[in-house]
Amino acid sequence: MSLPSEPVLAPAAEPADAVRPAEGRGPWRTALRRLRRNRSAMVSLAVLLAVAALTLLAPAYAGWLGIDPFRSNLAGTWVIDGQSVPVMEPSTTGLGLGVTPIGPTWDLGGYFLGADNQGRDVAARLLYGGRNSLVIAGSATVLCLILATLVGLVAGYMGGIVDTVLSRILDVLWAFPVYLLAISLSIVLLTSAFTIGPVTITAGSLLLPIGIIGVIYVPYVARPIRAQVLTLRQSEFVLAAIGLGLPTRRILRKDVLPNLLPTIIVFVPILLALAITTESALSYLSIGVQPPDASWGTIIQDGQTLLYSRPWVALAPGLAIVATVLALNVLGDAVRDALDARGHGR
């Protein structure tokens, strides 16, 4: 987090005495100090950085293995303990029909977590999939925060008819169950490529899940921001700025936005966690990330047919999701406590 060099007004959500900087520190530095002292928050941060670093290493790992985790390898063989075994082992029970993919070798040199039903290396796909999951979650969070802040600022500051219209639209979106909205959007957008002006978005593009997830959570963030802007609009320093005849854009940028920052920051880990879970659910329902691309959700789906024979295909991405989302939730609690802003939404 970059610290603003000029003094920033105290976050409005905090009670006056809690904000008073200890030993002349600014509120930002106080919050950062509180966060640093929180041991579970620091552990969570380390976990998140480790997950991000590992997923960034995906191409390097695949390159080192010398295999393409996106090409099926049904006829390939692999050497375990000096013996050559087929990646897709023929069934030895029953009628001898069907094949079972190779199980976990627990050897980082290849098929660490086994293969999926196309003979692809699950460990390498897990890293690539994680990269997609994190990229989608991160971009969707940024998109959602930008949209929500814009909507909240405009509705709260302009008031009147603009506020009424925007608030009613938010009401409708809010009442619309998240998954149903996501399903409606996905089914329409994923079936065919479509064009908006000069941009053509293909059906398998990652931009689609990013856009869908980014949009569906806008009301959760925009409503509390709008409420805060409404109170800020009536605060003395904003009234004074208006009285001085300062341009609206300057007031919004210099007076209103800095006071919204704590709320926005509190939403970052919460939204990231929500976005990762939503992305995995959509991909599991095959309306998120499209093959041959992978994400943690698609790998869980790949593993479903192998659940009883090769459970690690589905278990590993789930554990990755649990670890990441858990770290985000712990960090989210810590950030909220550090900024002492009340949690809005869920």
Place this chain on the structure above:
Amino acid sequence: MLATVVARLVQMAFVMFGISVLVFLIFFATPGSDPAARIAGRNASPETVEQIRHDFGFDRPLPVQYVVMMKRLFVTRDLTSFVNRGQKVIPEVLDAIPATLSLVGGAAVLWVLGSLAVGVAAAALRDTAVDRGLMILSLIGISAPVFWLGEVANLLSQSRYHDTWLFSWVPGLGYVPLSESVSGWFKALVIPWITLAVLYIGIYGRVLRANLIEAYSEDYIRTARAKGLSPTRIMLRHALRTSLLPFITMFGLDFGALVGGAALLTEVVFGINGIGRLTFHALQNLDLPVILATVIYASFFVVAANALVDVLYAVIDPRVRA
């Protein structure tokens, strides 16, 4: 009181209208694609597409199309699937309701009882190892994707430990109607109930703990202490009662959302043929009329459930009535 109820009902009607318009725009007015072709599904003949274009009025202005859609959904209820030729969609949706209600209802009982236990225990034993342990468990429950949790449950109860005393009673995946066999219904649903409830026990337990701890700093608790009431009585009769109020709103929202489709993932994993699984199969086949019907019916249910909760709230909490 009456004014509150009327105002809420008017708002409900407005939101329902808004949602129907939004769904209509998403399905029929997205730029760059032909809605008739989409409704017809894959590999439809040009004649079918032309027929649909005429039936839905896609060759007429948008407001007319909207009215036609609403009429077919709610008045004539003759929306038919084109993937499963001639299958009427609305009765199919209505038939799926009991399974979804069974799943969500049972899970709701579990999660209310579970979160009460977790919240009260954590608040009463605040800052002890028990409190910290419960809160960590809650967070893990919140963080685990429900469909993955369901797969783990299946792996344990259907495969790995199915032959031990622990899970030998677990029937194969699927739903057994209550009218067919009460014990079969119960056995088939126990594990789905638990799986679905875990997330909500986590969320509600944490919220309840926070509310209780806030309540304990209030004056009336100090008064109760000064009167010499027992800690149990203070917790259950004084602190818990006020802390439960926000619960009702949350419960209404979540119950509505689950019946309305959020239970989809649980239904898919456990093969329970409710509304969610219907939607899921329609997604696989790109069966648009079914999705249209489930989305509209489910979101209307959610909106109605929320309105009902708000009205109930006004009955329970005199401050809201004003």
